[in-house]
Amino acid sequence: MILRKLKTLVNNSDKIFNLVLLVVMVAICFVWAIEESLDVIFDYDRYGYIISLVVLPICFWLSYFAKNPHIARVFTFIYLTLYLLSLTVITFLQAANSGTIYSIASTLQWVPIIYIVSFLFLSNKQAILSAIGIYCLMLLMLFLAHADVFELENTVLQALLLNAAFSQGVCIFCLFGIVKLKMTKDASNLRAEKMEKAANIDGLLGIGNxxxxxxxxxxxxxxxxxxxxxxxxxxxxxxxxxxxxxxxxxxxxxxxxxxxxxxxxxxxxxxxxxxxxxxxxxxxxxxxxxxxxxxxxxxxxxxxxxxxxxxxxxxxxxxxxxxxxxxxxxxxxxxxxxxxxxxxxxxxxxxxxxxxx
Ligand SMILES: Nc1nc2c(ncn2[C@@H]2O[C@H](COP(=O)(O)OP(=O)(O)OP(=O)(O)O)[C@@H](O)[C@H]2O)c(=O)[nH]1
CATH class of the missing domain: 3.30.70.270 (Reverse transcriptase/Diguanylate cyclase domain)
Structure with missing residues (x-):
């Protein structure tokens, strides 16, 4: 029963999108509360979280109530990408040498969300292009950090960045694999559908046989x-x-x-x-x-x-x-x-x- 419900949910990407939006909103509330209580919150996030908790419910409204899931998806994707990328740049510029490893580590571990969101909700081509584009920006950041543009003296931070570049590369590679599998499955479903249709149609008259x-x-x-x-x-x-x-x-x-x-x-x-x-x-x-x-x-x-x-x-x-x-x-x-x-x-x-x- 539960399995069947999950299967229906997976087959309905609009429902998954709405669910992901809810999960992201809840996650933001939790992370915000934890960071405040431990006093490790980055100033930028304090504003960022408030803006996110305004923008994401609007996306949810667009998708769920206004029944405009396509615009909601593109809007969510653009917002999350801009937010996480600007967060990455700002954390690098402000926190790189202040020793706040937490800010950089937390930013880096949220970036893969963009890849996942893009692979889930954009078309295959758009998802691949966006993921590669964002990953290239990450690599550029890594290069600049190592070329001492950010004057990154902390070797732990340097290692963290290098690690993130590799782990995000692997993440994108896995997502490519999932897309390839999905494309193969879609193609074989389409073939099976066509064969089933052909098996039921009279070749001469084009009506059922x-x-x-x-x-x-x-x-x-x-x-x-x-x-x-x-x-x-x-x-x-x-x-x-x-x-x-x-x-x-x-x-x-x-x-x-x-x-x-x-x-x-x-x-x-x-x-x-x-x-x-x-x-x-x-x-x-x-x-x-x-x-x-x-x-x-x-x-x-x-x-x-x-x-x-x-x-x-x-x-x-x-x-x-x-x-x-x-x-x-x-x-x-x-x-x-x-x-x-x-x-x-x-x-x-x-x-x-x-x-x-
Ligand atoms: N052109 C063509 N002829 C077909 C096709 N399928 C069956 N036939 C022909 O349909 C004809 C049927 O003939 P009969 O069963 O004797 O029936 P009938 O001449 O219609 O006579 P009644 O049914 O008794 O009125 C045969 O000559 C078959 O060759 C087809 O796909 N194309």
Whole structure:
């Protein structure tokens, strides 16, 4: 239960962002209180903490209440970067030789937050560029410190800086690794999604295939949904193929698909059952309404002017699903009704009543 909730949270980056903002605000309050009580607070931080506790709640408001998470992310990232970078420069300039190791150490250990925030909330490219940019600034600082620009005499501070440069390099390297893994995972998810989609689509007509229809029927049957089946078969299609050739036959099937789709409602599903046979699933539909729908499809096709062959007609068998009977039973009722429609002269709709099942 907890694991599932965590997984949902991880998959929802807006929620994580809001959570991170809350955690950062709480952390600032704690650090502030501890530094005040131990009397090690750096003057700059005293103002910085107040400003942060004004700016970050605004970002939270933007993200959570104003539902503008993108602007909130960019704003938070820019604010934290500016704050931590200026803090780093000021600590170097003011505290380097005053022996206040605490100020420098605490600044350095918070800088990786910028890398993490950028990798979490910016696009991969933006995150990599920002992290490298900030890291280069850190290295420049290190170089200046060692080139005696800050007249850094304290060897412990020098070692601390060197250490920070290495540890932050490793931190960025690990984040690169995480991004690479994420990109690989996203790419394979996309591939799997495309393959799944392709496996359910009929290559010629671009509508669902038999596999998709069977899956949909199984799901609907398991959910005990009310629905009717319309089995639609093109009349004398062999003659069309024989007279005009298979390529024209293919074009007719495409045009027919369009024609049938025009008569369906948004909730209905159409797929190719096989050959010149289509299956429409009329969602939440009783037999009487399904019959009206089938007549609409039949008339739509019969009235359509097919550019190459003129008129084409379809026969339709209709059956309603009953939860106490199987899908295959419903399908075979629709199939029998279709057979009757063919024998009654084609271009007909026949409904399978429960008595005829
Ligand atoms: N062009 C084309 N023809 C197809 C396709 N799939 C099936 N067919 C043809 O559809 C024709 C179906 O013929 P039959 O089953 O005899 O049915 P019919 O001629 O439509 O006659 P009735 O259904 O009895 O009205 C066959 O000639 C198949 O080759 C396809 O994807 N493209």
């Amino acid at each position: 038999r596999r998709m229809l069977q899956r949909k029927l199984n799901t609907m049957a398991t959910d005990y949904s009310a629905f009717s089946l319309l089995l639609i078969d093109v009349d004398h299609f062999k003659a069309i193929n024989d007279t005009h050739g298979h390529l024209v036959g293919d074009d007719i099937l495409r045009e027919l698909t369009q024609c049938i789709e025009n008569s369906l409602r948004p909730d209905d599903t159409i797929g190719r059952w096989g050959g010149e046979e289509f299956l429409a699933i009329a969602n939440g539909t009783e037999l009487a309404v399904a019959e009206v729908l089938a007549q609409r499809i039949r008339e739509g096709v019969a009235q359509h002017d097919f550019a190459t062959v003129g008129r084409v007609t379809v026969s339709i068998g209709v059956a309603q699903f009953h939860p106490d009977r199987s899908i295959s039973h419903t399908f075979s009722s629709a199939d029998k009704a279709l057979y009757e429609a063919k024998h009654a002269g084609r271009n007909k709709v026949v409904v399978a009543t429960q008595d005829s099942d």
